[in-house]
Amino acid sequence: MSFENVIEVAQNDQSLKFNHTCLRIKDPKVSVPFYEEKFGMKLLSRKDFPEMNFSLYFLTFADNKTIPDDSNGKPNPFAIQGTLELTHNWGSEIDATFEINNGNVEPHRGYGHVGFATNDIVAECNKLESLGVEFKKKLSDGRQKDIAFVLDPDGYWIELVEYKKETKLTGYQFNHTMIRIKDPEKSVKFYENVLGMHTILKSEHANAKFTNYFMGYYKQVEDRLAIEGVLELTHNWGTENDPEFHYHNGNDKPQGYGHICVSLKDPSTLCQAIEETYGDAIPWAPKWNQGKIKSLAFLKDPDGYSIEVVPDNLTL
Structure with missing residues (x-):
């Protein structure tokens, strides 16, 4: 289908x-x-x-x-x-x-993380570190210096991102939920045509060989990180060509x-x-x-x- x-x-x-x-x-x-x-x-x-x-x-x-x-x-x-x-x-x-299976460890990868957006990511990371929250990735780690990941008590990943400071918001927004997908042609059309979502942004990362599709019930968005209710579909290139490949859905053991x-x-x-x-x-x-x-x-x-x-x- x-x-x-x-x-x-x-x-x-x-x-x-x-x-x-x-x-x-x-x-x-x-x-x-x-x-x-x-x-x-x-x-x-x-x-x-x-x-x-x-x-x-x-x-x-x-x-x-x-x-x-x-x-x-x-x-x-x-x-x-x-x-x-x-x-x-x-x-x-x-x-x-x-x-708990957090969805990020082989052979049970599938679900990735939730993403919380704030208007001051540096201050929030400093606060969370002072409160003893465990970091999977700090702002200073890796190539991307504008995101961080912390772990909740069950080991689930929480991505921290920053919306534009001129946005008239305070505190956090529950911005997105990320799941990995095998075949973007099938999955994107499913969420568009079956559930009526719109593709807000398609973001390719050629160096790391993956693409993110950000979807939601928005037709126009000024700042993708300043909204709630976004579904992030992550496609690691090549999975669609492997008939034996599948992701863990979180509900199987x-x-x-x-x-x-x-x-x-x-x-x-x-x-x-x-x-x-x-x-x-x-x-x-x-x-x-x-x-x-x-x-x-x-x-x-x-x-x-x-x-x-x-x-x-x-x-x-």
């Missing part, structure tokens, strides 16, 4: 947004305070599922956005872009053998990365249009409203990464 057919409901729906990225964590008593205290994220919601032995924690940077309330009068994490969902499977925190999520006003119509257009070429697990938790669906992209689809007024 080439994903050539454009689904008009996705292309034309102004309510579509790249809502959240889900990461599994070992211990919420460590990970949630890390994102709150080191980066200033706000915990919008916690939802426990005792019957399935897991909890969800939804965080975001609240400085530059208005967060609507849900039907219970609580902040609605599904109505915005730039939400981080941390998933805790009960008992992992007391299991000495439990480890060893687990780590879970999914990205798009939210919109009427997800049932979008899901129906995708099924009618592409049939069995796009796997679902589960289809719309057919899982244990209702009012959502999960589909898979060409590399097997999961994408959740939910209403933007969802109340769990």
Whole structure:
């Protein structure tokens, strides 16, 4: 399937947004305070599922956005872009053998990182270093002197970048989520034609033999680093020609990365249009409203990464 057919409901729906990225964590008593205290994220919601032995924690940077309330009068994490969902499977925190797959170590590479943008990367790196945060790459390391990478408590990579200082923003933006892809022709068309995203920027790096495709629900962008809800697809040249090559999707063992999520006003119509257009070429697990938790669906992209689809007024 080439994903050539454009689904008009996705292309034309102004309510579509790249809502959240889900990461599994070992211990919420460590990970949630890390994102709150080191980066200033706000915990919008916690939802426990005792019957399935897991909890969800939804965080975001609240400085530059208005967060609507849900039907219970609580902040609605599904109505915005730039939400981080941390998933805790009960008992992992007391299991000495439990480890998270961060997606960057062979043979389980796939998911790469989340990217946080700030208006003063030097000051933020100095602050994080003073707080004891572990760096994977400092500003002074390597060729690129304008980015840094730090590690969260589970070893996930967080890229730090800087948006333009003249931008009227404060603090951090949850700028992007990066996943590696095998075949850009298939993946880019999937996110454009199936989910209605736009390619914001294509950036080639000939010396290192890779290309980045930055995608999102924006038609025009003045500063790519000053926005939220960007999906970065990274293609290492040549993988598309190897029939045996595949990336780890984060949900096969060893687990780590879970999914990205798009939210919109009427997800049932979008899901129906995708099924009618592409049939069995796009796997679902589960289809719309057919899982244990209702009012959502999960589909898979060409590399097997999961994408959740939910209403933007969802109340769990």
